Amino acid sequence: MALRLVRHGESEWNLAGRVQGQSPEAGPLTAKGREQAARAAGALAGCGAEAIISSDLSRARETAAIIAAELGLDVFTDPGLREQDLGFLEGRRFSDPLGEGTVQDVIDGLWREPRRHPEGGESILDLYERTHRVLSRYDGRDLVLVAHGGPVRVATTTADPSAGEPVPRLPVENAAVTLLGSFVGK
Template sequence: MTGRAGGPRIVFWRHGQTSWNLESRFQGSTDIPLTEHGRGQAQRAARLLAGLRPDLLVSSDLQRAADTAAELAKLVQLEVQLHEGLRETYAGSWQGLTHTEIRERYPDDYAAFGRGEPIRRGGGELSSEVADRSVPVVLDAFEKLPEDGTLVVVSHGGTIRTMLGRLLGLDPTLWECFGGLSNCCWSVLGQGARGWRLLEHNAGTLPEPVIGDDT
């Protein structure tokens, strides 16, 4: 991320690995901690992100995101501002189930989800509702940046996808065009004269498989 054009930017950073990621369980808003490997991912990625000299650091208040953010906070001497609005999509009865279990118990909804249709997974939130609660948190923090400043937002794969789609002005039916984020990888938006631009997506230390709720 060197040699970029001037202007402010937002780094959307996904949390590190959890045991439910490894088991292919839908986490949603369930508060699952990082594994030891996940904490190591956060420490490694934080060393890279510290080089961006972030000005503000905001995070989901779920522990997997908050603990990821804390690794960067220690390096850059910033306070982490925790926000419930940055949590992962609430997925109701799907939370805690594996993808195989969901497919067996809710075949019609799971098929619709796989087609990218707007459904309330497990009776939970729509992606557009997640964007409604998360994007204002980001924009409020963005307004507090110094000129050409950097905001780091630590959140979850599904929520980051909705924020990218909303900020880039894409119709919700197109949000699936953003592939999933690997654990502890990030995407970057920059702002220019014509609005937001996607500068990087799923960047990180090394290529890693995407494992999470949206796979």
């Protein structure tokens, strides 16, 4: 039994360098994003998954549909797999000036201080707890979970944000497949 996390393919806002978070305006996958999703499907062929569970955000659902068509699996949605709600940062460019730095600097600071909330959004600790609840719910099943970079990062971290430990904001490529094996929640 294994949980396989897949980040969605490249979206229009990925390409534009905009903060997506949970914004419904983040746009669909680009042509490259659809190709990435098809490659992820190829990598997952024969994996033995029983179903695909996807974030309910459109870029993840579109990625899941491409994978499902290749693997012949049903897709179910779970809002618990959504990206971090980044509040007022959503829609801005990462390079936009904000305070003493840029939007990217603010986002990096959230990962260093996991209890800090962006205005109108959720903290890394909130994201961590939500993601781990979802993973615990599906533990012991063979599934493909289509999500976003934030949930993949907090699912694979060894840091403990509940103790205030910074969580490394490691790169997660679009449509990357991460094998969790049997998940044991913290």
